[in-house]
Amino acid sequence: MPSSTRASRWPTCERAADRIRRHRGNRTGRAAATGFWRRALRHRSFVLGAVLSLLVLGAALLSLVWTPWSAYDIDVASKLHPPSAAHWLGTDVLGRDIVSLLLVGARSTIMVGVIAVGIGLSFGVGLGLIAAARKGWTEELIMRMSDFTFAFPAVLSAIMLAAVAGPGMVTSITAIGIFQIPTFVRVTRGSANAIWAREFVLAARAAGKGSFRITIEHVLPNILSILIVQATIQFALAILAEAALSYLGLGTQPPQPSWGRMLNDAQTLLFQSPMLAVYPGAAIAIAVLGLNLLGDGLRDLLDPRLARER
Amino acid sequence: MADGDAPLIEVKNLGVTLNTSRGPAQAVRGVSFALRRGETLGLVGESGCGKSVTALALMGLLPDSAVISGSIRLDGAELVGLPDSAYCKLRGNRISMIFQEPMTALNPMHTIGHQVAEPLLRHTGVSAAQARQEAIALLDRVGLPDASKRVDAYPHQFSGGQRQRITIAMALACQPDVLIADEPTTALDVTIQGQILDLIADLVAERGMSMILISHDLGVIAENVERMMVMYGGTVVESGETNAVFTRMGHPYTQGLFRARPRLGARKGTRLKTIAGTVPELADLPAGCTFADRCAIAEARCRAALPAVVDVGAAHGVRCIRTDVSMAAGGVGA
Amino acid sequence: MSVFFLRRILTLVATLVAASLIIFLVLDALPGNAAQMLMGADASPDAVRALTVKLGLDQPLAVRYLLWLKGMAVGDLGNSYVYGTPVAGLIAERLVLTIPLAIMSMLITVVLALAAGIYTAANHNKLGDVGVMSLTQVGIALPNFWFAILLILLFSVKLQLLSAGGFAGWDDGIWPGIRSLLLPSISLAVVQAAILARVTRSAVLEVLREDFVRTARAKGLGKREVLWRHVLRNAMIPVMTVMGLQFANLLAGTIVIENVFYLPGLGRLIFQSIANRDLIVVRNCVMLLAAMVVIVNFVVDVLYAFIDPRIKVANL
Numbered sequence: 001m002p003s004s005t006r007a008s009r010w011p012t013c014e015r016a017a018d019r020i021r022r023h024r025g026n027r028t029g030r031a032a033a034t035g036f037w038r039r040a041l042r043h044r045s046f047v048l049g050a051v052l053s054l055l056v057l058g059a060a061l062l063s064l065v066w067t068p069w070s071a072y073d074i075d076v077a078s079k080l081h082p083p084s085a086a087h088w089l090g091t092d093v094l095g096r097d098i099v100s101l102l103l104v105g106a107r108s109t110i111m112v113g114v115i116a117v118g119i120g121l122s123f124g125v126g127l128g129l130i131a132a133a134r135k136g137w138t139e140e141l142i143m144r145m146s147d148f149t150f151a152f153p154a155v156l157s158a159i160m161l162a163a164v165a166g167p168g169m170v171t172s173i174t175a176i177g178i179f180q181i182p183t184f185v186r187v188t189r190g191s192a193n194a195i196w197a198r199e200f201v202l203a204a205r206a207a208g209k210g211s212f213r214i215t216i217e218h219v220l221p222n223i224l225s226i227l228i229v230q231a232t233i234q235f236a237l238a239i240l241a242e243a244a245l246s247y248l249g250l251g252t253q254p255p256q257p258s259w260g261r262m263l264n265d266a267q268t269l270l271f272q273s274p275m276l277a278v279y280p281g282a283a284i285a286i287a288v289l290g291l292n293l294l295g296d297g298l299r300d301l302l303d304p305r306l307a308r309e310r
Numbered sequence: 311m312a313d314g315d316a317p318l319i320e321v322k323n324l325g326v327t328l329n330t331s332r333g334p335a336q337a338v339r340g341v342s343f344a345l346r347r348g349e350t351l352g353l354v355g356e357s358g359c360g361k362s363v364t365a366l367a368l369m370g371l372l373p374d375s376a377v378i379s380g381s382i383r384l385d386g387a388e389l390v391g392l393p394d395s396a397y398c399k400l401r402g403n404r405i406s407m408i409f410q411e412p413m414t415a416l417n418p419m420h421t422i423g424h425q426v427a428e429p430l431l432r433h434t435g436v437s438a439a440q441a442r443q444e445a446i447a448l449l450d451r452v453g454l455p456d457a458s459k460r461v462d463a464y465p466h467q468f469s470g471g472q473r474q475r476i477t478i479a480m481a482l483a484c485q486p487d488v489l490i491a492d493e494p495t496t497a498l499d500v501t502i503q504g505q506i507l508d509l510i511a512d513l514v515a516e517r518g519m520s521m522i523l524i525s526h527d528l529g530v531i532a533e534n535v536e537r538m539m540v541m542y543g544g545t546v547v548e549s550g551e552t553n554a555v556f557t558r559m560g561h562p563y564t565q566g567l568f569r570a571r572p573r574l575g576a577r578k579g580t581r582l583k584t585i586a587g588t589v590p591e592l593a594d595l596p597a598g599c600t601f602a603d604r605c606a607i608a609e610a611r612c613r614a615a616l617p618a619v620v621d622v623g624a625a626h627g628v629r630c631i632r633t634d635v636s637m638a639a640g641g642v643g644a
Numbered sequence: 645m646s647v648f649f650l651r652r653i654l655t656l657v658a659t660l661v662a663a664s665l666i667i668f669l670v671l672d673a674l675p676g677n678a679a680q681m682l683m684g685a686d687a688s689p690d691a692v693r694a695l696t697v698k699l700g701l702d703q704p705l706a707v708r709y710l711l712w713l714k715g716m717a718v719g720d721l722g723n724s725y726v727y728g729t730p731v732a733g734l735i736a737e738r739l740v741l742t743i744p745l746a747i748m749s750m751l752i753t754v755v756l757a758l759a760a761g762i763y764t765a766a767n768h769n770k771l772g773d774v775g776v777m778s779l780t781q782v783g784i785a786l787p788n789f790w791f792a793i794l795l796i797l798l799f800s801v802k803l804q805l806l807s808a809g810g811f812a813g814w815d816d817g818i819w820p821g822i823r824s825l826l827l828p829s830i831s832l833a834v835v836q837a838a839i840l841a842r843v844t845r846s847a848v849l850e851v852l853r854e855d856f857v858r859t860a861r862a863k864g865l866g867k868r869e870v871l872w873r874h875v876l877r878n879a880m881i882p883v884m885t886v887m888g889l890q891f892a893n894l895l896a897g898t899i900v901i902e903n904v905f906y907l908p909g910l911g912r913l914i915f916q917s918i919a920n921r922d923l924i925v926v927r928n929c930v931m932l933l934a935a936m937v938v939i940v941n942f943v944v945d946v947l948y949a950f951i952d953p954r955i956k957v958a959n960l
Binding site: 060077109144148150152153155160161162163189240241244248260263266270274278281285286288289292293 | 893
């Protein structure tokens with residue numbers, strides 16, 4: 001991605017929004033940027049989504065430096081404790097502190113999500129841009145391949161990989177990543193085609209620029225906001241898939257804590273400690289809801305024209 | 311309805327406020343007119359002047375959030391505030407409408423025969439077979455070639471002009487008293503426009519309908535209607551017999567509109583005259599004359615309050631307080 | 645019409661062949677001979693060798709692939725490495741559960757989604773719309789297996805109305821079977837329905853903005869009539885597309901949900917086979933699931949042509 005030198009993802013969003021406005025030919029970049037924040041803070045689902053997402057991100061970051069108890073130490077003597085001052089949400093069957101497990105679980109969730117979406121984003125956007133730039137049989141081939149990949153949901157690919165390579169975090173990340181690619185291919189190609197049809201691209205072609213330069217200088221910057229929105233939503237899907245795979249035992253392996261695994265453990269104890277099955281699921285739901293709301297909000301804020309898609 | 315002089319449609323002081331993203335907008339203010347059976351009336355103005363909103367108000371098809379004031383009477387019966395179910399009995403039956411975009415006005419999933427027969431099935435007691443026969447006859451009448459063979463074809467199999475003929479057949483199915491044609495030829499090729507207008511004129515004469523023709527094209531208005539109203543910023547700025555309005559244009563806006571027509575045979579290099587400025591936003595209309603900001607002869611009192619209609623001839627009204635200047639030899643800046 | 649079908653069928657066959665090739669390559673060509681996997685790392689080389697020959701794994705890759713294709717064509721999927729019984733029989737036993745489960749959840753999905761989508765579109769921006777849409781937003785965020793656990797908590801643990809798992813079978817009539825598939829299919833359907841409801845709503849709203857809706861109103865049709873007669877059919881194209889795509893997720897979901905409810909369906913079979921290193925069963929099960937997804941999407945494609953008169957002409 002060109003010129004995104006700042007580390008945070010937010011300034012990138014602003015810039016993407018600016019670029020779109022600049023091409024529409026109104027307002028200066030800076031005015032649009034302040035406008036973005038003013039509108040953002042008034043956008044209800046954006047604010048709620050951002051708060052929930054930051055909550056999960058905060059939990060993951062916190063777990064790197066501090067957890068109330070160790071999430072790995074087994075203490076069977078204090079198993080299945082109800083919530084108390086020492087263990088705010090109680091302990092699991094191995095005596096591990098639920099809060100600590102949830103905090104560390106957020107870390108696995110985010111890691112798997114980031115890497116899987118990264119795989120989907122880099123391959124998907126690359127292929128989508130090529131399809132839009134080259135047209136003809138290249139486009140046809142890429143699109144047929146991405147249609148085809150839809151026949152293998154993440155769980156199915158993970159099952160195949162697990163059958164030969166054994167279950168684990170790498171298996172689940174690979175499976176989810178592959179599953180993400182076709183969506184990004186479609187979104188990228190669709191929006192890139194729209195940009196290729198615009199006058200300023202025609203002007204650039206008339207000026208003798210090649211398709212690679214046009215893709216980098218005109219197409220990519222203009223579809224960036226769409227990709228950011230899509231990546232947010234795909235992140236949510238990746239979290240759901242990771243949870244399902246971990247629940248099935250195909251993903252993150254013990255003793256590394258993960259929300260899906262916690263649900264699997266809790267299910268055997270439904271009659272004794274029903275609440276153990278509630279916390280991790282709620283954590284997944286909060287993360288997914290937050291990212292979905294954030295994505296919807298970003299879509300409205302970055303480009304109102306997009307709001308009608310989907 | 312033996313009384314031929316009683317108006318078929320009588321609109322009094324019609325006002326429409328639409329809810330827009332920028333707040334409430336007065337799309338139409340103080341529009342009044344009466345239309346007798348068999349009469350034709352033209353509505354002319356730029357886009358956004360309120361002419362289509364007026365038409366949709368007559369049809370009762372404004373969005374639920376629109377606030378309508380004043381009165382619309384059809385044969386003496388009040389239409390404003392009529393519940394939708396009662397309005398449905400009038401629409402397509404006594405009042406029909408032809409829309410601007412024939413390419414999108416037809417449902418792509420239904421055959422044209424079905425769509426033309428639909429108002430008949432809705433409003434008259436005919437059987438499906440009778441409605442189909444009637445639809446074929448209607449399609450034949452509007453000049454669709456091979457109507458009996460193509461009655462089961464879908465809209466995408468027809469050209470724009472043919473589709474407009476189909477929408478006309480649909481509008482006429484129940485022999486309505488009033489036909490509202492909202493820019494019926496704007497989306498068509500120039501060569502087709504004349505044919506469609508002739509068809510509409512023939513049908514209006516043949517069936518003794520009243521017609522309200524909406525257009526931004528002065529030529530279309532001049533050739534097709536007996537009386538006309540010029541609209542600007544949601545108000546009627548000039549109304550009267552078509553001939554009278556064209557010969558004695560009273561409102562500076564009408565004069566500007568007339569000068570802005572492109573003409574063939576103009577001297578090479580002649581620039582097209584335009585009206586300076588832009589159409590006001592309906593969400594923040596000025597307090598006084600809506601045209602004041604673009605008017606060459608506007609003065610302070612023009613901006614104080616909306617001018618009243620001044621009679622400048624038999625049934626010829628102009629909403630301007632400076633007709634003494636505007637109608638003096640040749641008008642403003644001619 | 646015939647050209648349209650021919651093209652679609654050719655694409656279908658090509659897709660199925662490609663899918664079989666990928667599945668075969670991933671499961672059978674990767675390092676780690678199936679026989680070695682079956683017998684464990686410390687089996688004697690001779691024993692592994694013997695088993696390899698016995699299972700026909702000594703033949704070249706291409707031959708084994710073609711034999712598999714031929715087997716699928718005639719319905720002979722080979723024998724399970726572990727049980728020694730025909731794979732086709734093993735799968736058939738499990739489909740008796742998985743197919744009704746998939747159908748039930750798809751039905752619940754479609755009914756819930758269309759009802760919610762049409763209701764919210766017809767009441768656009770009113771309280772009911774906002775309320776139902778917020779619910780769907782939450783529904784999308786729920787992992788289906790967690791929702792399943794919550795249903796078990798409510799109906800089995802608290803209310804003790806339904807059993808927490810297991811399958812009653814079809815031997816005592818269909819009701820006990822359906823009863824035991826009720827919670828699983830609901831938990832699969834609710835999450836999918838939330839997505840589909842949003843798609844339906846936006847598709848209906850999109851069509852409601854079209855000019856022909858105003859034309860239909862101008863004919864004297866009431867809002868409800870316009871919705872049912874003119875809008876829905878036009879809105880069905882995007883809804884069906886998403887339904888087809890969702891079917892893949894639904895099948896993947898059955899694998900997860902069968903594990904939640906301890907249902908002896910295809911998903912459980914796959915898991916047991918992975919645990920047993922019974923790769924021939926895994927291979928055929930995955931192929932079956934992929935084929936179902938591809939075929940359902942093919943059916944959706946063909947259905948377009950029945951719904952939308954424009955498609956036939958465009959493809960001739």
